[in-house]
Amino acid sequence: MSLSFLLAANHLQITYYTLLTLLIFGIGFLVQCVREKDFQHLWRSISLAMLAGALGISTNAVNLLTTYEYSKRTIRGGSQLADAKTAVTQTGLSKDYALSYSVYKTEPLVMMFPRLYGGSSFGLEVAETDSKAIAALQQMPQELAQQIQGALRFYWGGIDGVGTSGPPYVGAVICFLALMGLAWVDKKHTGWMLAAIVLTLFMSWGKYFEAFNVGLLKFLPFYAKFRAPSMILVIPTFLLCCLAALSLEKVFASPDKSLLWETFKKKAWWPVAGVFAAALLLYFSADFSNDTDKMLLQNVAAITDPAQKATIEAPVRAFVAGLQEDRKSLFWGDLVRSLLFCSLAAGVLYAALKTKINPIGLVAGLGVLVLVDVFGINANYLSSKNFIDAEENNQAFVPSAADTQILRDTGYYRVLNLTQGIEGAFNAGAITAYFHRSVGGYHPAKLSLYQDLIEKQLYKFPNCLPVLNMLNTKYLILPNPQTNQPTVQENTNALGAAWLVKGIRTAQGPSAVMQALDQFNPADTAIVDAALAARIQFKGGRDSLANINLVYNHNDEIVYQSSAAAPQFAVFSEVYYDAGWTATIDGKEAKILPVNYVLRGLDLPAGNHRIVFRFEPRSYQLGNKAAMASSALIWLLLLGALFSSWRQKKQA
Template identity: 35%
Template sequence: MISKLWSILKPHLFALLGFVAIVIIAFLPMFSKGLTISAHDIMQAKGASHQLSEYRELTGEQALWMFNMFSGMPAYLNGVRFSGDFLDDVQKLLHLGIPRPAQIIFLTCLSFYLMLLAFRVRPWVAFIGALIFGFNGFNVIGIIAGHNAKIQAVAYMPLVIAGMKLTFDKKWLLGLSVFALGLGLNLHADHLQITYYLLIITILYGIAEFVVALREKHAPVFLKSAGVLVLGAVLAVGANFGKLWTVIEYSEHSTRGQKELTKVSENKTGLDKSYAFQYSNGIFEPLVMFIPNVLGGASSTPLDRDSNVGNALRNAGYNGAQLDQQLQNIPTYWGDQPLTAPYYLSSALLLILVLGFLYASKKERYWISVLVCLAIVLSWGSNFAGFNDFVFDTVPGYNKFRSVTFTIIMAMFGLVLISILGLDRFISDENKNQFKKLKTAFTISGGFVLFLLIFSAFLGYKGAIDQRIGADWFVEALRDDRAALFRQDIWRSIILILVLVGLLWALIKEKFNQTALLAAVLLLFTFDVVGLSKRFLKDNVFKRKPANELAFQATPADQVIMNESKPAQRVLNLQNPFNDAGTSFFHESIGGYHGAKMMRYQDLIEHHLSNEIASVISGLQEGERTFDNIPALNMLNTRFLKAGEGKNAVLENKKAYGEAWIVNDIKKVQTPDEEIANLDEVNLKETAIINATQFDVSQNLSGSGSITLVDKTPNMVKYKTSTQGGNSLGVLSEIYYPEGWTATIDGQEASIIRVNYVLRAIVLPSGEHEVTLSFEPNSYYVGAKVTLVFNILVLLLFLGAISFETRKYFKQA
């Protein structure tokens, strides 16, 4: 029995060790020097979540509200944890202790390998497919950019399809367990955009299976399989119920939700189309999957001294270190996007891609072709406006996501899948049509690459950035280098295709030892994909302890503010405040960095804060330090402004309204447009603007007095009030959020009112009272209980399925 078990597990253990070895080679500085990847988005996330981590370490509780970014917002998308969420522990077991983010590439390889095994691909061929998909440019470049959650969601896509395949093959228990676990892990990654694309893949695959079932009169079997998959989806959603509930709840109040300002949005939901389509592939850009430098590669590429640009710079007087510095960031990209990097797959993949379509069944050919074409067309965004405008405006949920170039991951998934299926069937072709199909594949793939080589002579290599460069001598040299990069990658592809054809031909003719030939094919693809990855995984990508970099070292300016500030006194960094979470690491910030800000706060930024910040900067440039005409910033209690990092770069704003204040004058308006417009029309220190159609303040307000902050944590804010002369309205310099916040006055429940478009307010009775606001959302606390129950069910199901299949196998053996 042990020898039988070893014979079964041996190829998979070797594959596992192979993935580990190649990941170590690709990410060597992480393993040899203890370095990590210092990505911009990861650094921003550390700044944003620092307050949450501190609170968790100090109290053992979760901080559900973060008041250090954008004056306050829910913390659901910044690392909130749910008790009973065991999927995180499952993931830790799967990545075998490999450090993050290299572990994500390993998990992607492992997941794709398991999917190919479910499609009955032999292990060594599955290993090749897993390498190609695991080390694709979408994944590697995404990790370098710090998009770890996105790539982690990609990592589990194949596992979901594996579960579907097993289910449609009538292995219902195993299919159910794999599908539920895979989808549960995908949802756990917290990147619903990738899950949305996964949904598209599953729908197309499901339709293909349904059509075949109807044709073969197996509809009842298909319906049973579909029912099993629906059950698996319920289990996966339940295992992430808390996460999904909180995120969906928040999304309705975020920039992904309903826009309230009718003058600019016409009450549409989702993102603005121009924002969503800002990054759109050019028509020929998907070619980078096979020829990465077809459009010059990344937006900026280091060139060597012998390049055309290097020679031109030397002729212009640059030399030594100055020359090397100039050559580090050359704008070689000449496509349509403002910033990009090539989402490559493999230069040699073209050959086996053609084999894939030659050997594919009609079902596979149709659904994968539709998937690939749809993904490519969607990635074109504004460059294929008619179709993409229709999809954006009509398909539910699609307008919640930006960067339509990300849809290309669906094409990459389909292309690798059909290619590897083709390679596997080519090797075991019993009809002895191998040579004919290999010849066809070589003619098509080789002919296509040869056409690109000839076509390269007729291109102008002109980029939009060229007009901003100015110097004709530099632009001419730059275009020559773009052409050289293009041709180098074409020749690379030609050589790899020729070598691969030779190996596969030798395999057909049995010219050499079959094991040696298969090993050579594997090495060729390893060289191809890892070689492309190393173009981007250079030594300068890896850093030591990125959390201690300059961004998170308290500057003299930070020290001054920390010494002088009190809770709820906010800080405005005048340097790019709304795209930098560094200030949030130390202070309660007016700005921050987040992909889904609260909608009303974004409105405030666009209609008031940006203008007021520009006014402050203009005044400072003219030597003025008055802060009277910035009502929105003052109502947010902007006590300190950072104009730099030095001690003298801190400006104190004594005009800020404070953490809370009393008013007894109300201006009632009828629409959100009137709410935000009136922020400039009234004295916000004395008058509160209230939308009378949503909030009722019928009490007579005649009181006066004071309201003082006495305690503030991420989940609670407490005040003392001392008023006289009747009821009054206490305006709190805290961001209003309608879900989860409750208020009490001396223990008695009170209503929270939204005033001044974004702030909270409470009607206060006369006298001395204690006012407490607590953030206890049901979406978190009830969601956590549901999450626990379904996590247990998913794990028990998976363990039970593995045990059942193991016992069944050995009984049959």
């Protein structure tokens, strides 16, 4: 049931990390059973785990099968145009893309010392009146301060380029209890937990432990489909909490507290001391700078005008030095803070082990410490300041004057929003899709065909007008040069939902097809991979009276009507996707062909015809049957268990 709910949450990366952790747990359990020669328990557990796993997976078969089918056609599954410049390979994400969002090797210490690496990239971690960096900014000429204030980032960790909104803080008290537990919790628990924590820490280092993690990308199944190694820190976060709970359980369950006290005095505190020693070593050896600081200083050093350099260099260096001092003060402050909480937790534990307080007092004391500790940090990153009331939130959904102007057109077309530039159109600005059918938008697992088109063609805007025309881009939203407000530019060459071409042009392979899009007239020509040319019956020539029109588009069903005196070839301004889309002409199945690299094409016979595209993926149908069957089996097992329990009570 737990696996079923986990899969239903549909965060496959977290599911993957969870299953990896369960695998380590399973190996630990296997070793323990083999050592104890408890094979009967082992086989029973394996059988039940396999049954539970099969039921959990099959109840989510619809989601899993369709996602797996889709993933093979996305950037997570690779690209047929993969090269050294792209973020994908032919089989998945490139090394650099997959290992982005990696943390430094010492950065996991933030689980115990939250602002060891500055905390957040975007928040004001140091009070304005106490910040040396802000003081340096205030002493600069205003124009210079405005230029470099974007470098005011207190975070200086491994993901500095993109930044972070806060540390994955577990809590000083929780970490203290977990580290203490290494000495007195049963080895059957600590062994696999420690192995899982160490492995996931190695994985979180990503590009900073490249030799290890590149090997995982190559050999660990499906691992290359994910990015952001830092996300795996959720596993040590969870396991540290579990270890802390087991540590407390040991204190509660131990009949002889004096033995635990002896362990506490002799060796339990060593792991805690080791972590504090590592933090101190980092404090005295770090330079407290990040890549942004270094780039800023390099830019100043590259200034060739002596007078300009003399004016800028000293204030900029003072700013960077102030920023480093601010980070240093954050580091030391949290080091002292965590030491205080650990000391208080040690005091509560001492009182419990010396039986000066009862278990309720122990739970109450540590509970208050954990609450104050964790909430005190979490409130810095999620507080009432982050609350957005409904009225303010709804302002995002008020159409601009440009949106209102476009919405007067009730036809079928697409819109490209360029108010944040061409790259911003495909990495931001999701609100465009709220009002219009958008050419742009962001998704971390885009279809590789469309991502290829973005990188090879659309990023060349405005030198990609043929591609915009074939995508039926009727309106562009551009910033007004004077007011910077969104304005509308109509593209009268947009080709509509579908059109008939005069001829077919072939190209040798996907790369050649993409290159051919640089210079062609999509209204007259369809570009097809030469390997598919034999499947096209159209011989060229367009009936001047022939036409094709969209009847309706209901997402999963799209209907067109065509009329021609001779056979024609139609291009449809819809992305080609071979997993589930079918086409019929007057009820007879027709083969959809990929044209213009990313669109759909169909041979049309002479006459009047009704063309219907339907999305009916077999993966959905199979998954639905499996989910229904497994759900029924779960209900039967549940009813059987209830009946068995009722029968036993009746017999008793």
